[in-house]
Amino acid sequence: MARKKVALRYIRNDSTRLNTLKKRTKNLMKKAGEVATLCNAKACVLVYGEGAMVPEVFPSHAEAMAILSRFESMPEVPQLKKKMDQETILSRCLIQLRHQVEKIRCEREDREARILLHKAMVSGHLPGNIEELTTMARKLELILKSLRERITKITGQPPVYQAQAPYVTGGMDMGSPMYQALRQQQEGWLDMARSQGNPDTQIYNGHSTSL
Structure with a gap:
């Protein structure tokens, strides 16, 4: 045992x-x-x-x-090459614990941002809390950056974005032509990323994130 x-x-x-x-x-x-x-x-x-x-x-x-x-x-x-006193040992342990705490904090923030994005996609409404908006915007920017890098790597040139109307807080008409065009454009990019079979890319409810 x-x-x-x-x-x-x-x-x-x-x-x-x-x-x-x-x-x-x-x-x-x-x-x-x-x-x-x-x-x-x-x-x-x-x-x-x-x-x-x-x-x-x-x-x-x-x-x-x-x-x-x-x-x-x-x-x-x-x-003195490999000699350590109690203070040195405790200092190293403290540094390791701080790294672990920082890693857990980043994982928690990433998980919360994913949940906020998922809720916004399902409901079509942005959160009213400024802190949640900031968290979601930061995560969304990382996702878009990852998508841009993947598209540039696959096609050999950066993606071209089409002009679109600003998103209105309080909801968007899911059946509007503008929304459908944006959705088709995003799905086309994601299909292109999926076709490469890169294990480092994970599709999460319509968004692509790099692990």
Whole structure:
């Protein structure tokens, strides 16, 4: 049975925390011994328990002191090449978390923009909220930019847009000749993009988006 992923957070129960420390310390020292044997390398482990004045040492106190003395006698550049303190580790973790948060935020905004576009297409009405309008306009501009790039790549020349009446907030006559002509023009572009079989292009309710 595969091991479950353990959440890296402080164990508040005293008994569980001490037992986990003993178990993990034993496994860590075992792994260090295996690395030293398999790779013919020098390795030592020092673990200070909670409130302990003397650490648990592997392989022995004398050998650990010899390894540490050899390490400290090395030139400063090789010594610090892969050495990290707690602050550096936490800073890297913080940067990774910020990237994850930014990625999730972008995905959420993209999903909300898609929903707004879908509602506008189905109902024929634009949202009255300025924030939703801005979000939808930004997403629509990205979709149009992607379409222009695809059409230019397929035909070898940029698309030519026909002049049309401005969209009136509050709805459009879906049966009007202007709307039908615009719809046919968009469908023609989309059919052209579909015919290329590009897996990077996804058609979403009449709009083309690049993943």
